[in-house]
Amino acid sequence: MMTYERQVAIAILYQQGRFLMQLRDNIPTIPAAGCWGFFGGHLEPGETPEEALIRELQEEINYTLTVTPKKLGTFPNAEYQSLRHVYVAPLLVPITALQLNE
Template sequence: MVVAAALVDDQGRILLQQRPPGRPMAGLWEFPGGKIEPGERPEAALIRELEEELDISADTACLSPATFASADLEERHLLLLLYVCRRWRGEPRPLHATGLQWVRPDQMHDLPMPPADRPLIGLLDALI
């Protein structure tokens, strides 16, 4: 199980990060986040991942559960929990990604994204 954040700026854009070379699905654009460690709550995992991946801090109260996605990935099944976050501290920096970009939900259809992220676009378009 993994958690991810749709970080939304004051212009209604969402931050995506590009997966680096040498990793599965390299070059694809995804929502920031990562794996939930054993015994870790999803919100705590997401706060940790945002710090590790983007060098930003968020509070649990700023994470709103939005939806989930389910996808088969080669030899395993992925369950992704998506949260919307509109408040954080710091300026996102790509610590483990090739790059970052702010996009509107309707622009995501033109980007290569992982199979679990793509079904979330329509919901985000309706929410934002």
């Protein structure tokens, strides 16, 4: 069984039947450059996946989760040698209240 040093937490945020996604920068050194994706990021040392998710949403779009996200699962990604912890949660503020920081 493969061991993964890198772990990421990903948020699938939804509102009124739509999902919030971002167009990733087209920088060759970042994973999935130039592709559409959900918000999230790497776990810091000692951080749980849910803590990372909450931190990343605050950092990336200035959004504070006020509900507990539902974990859909943990999925290995051999291409990036990482584990993806995937969560789903409602977006409870107007999209205009978000601020894209990254």
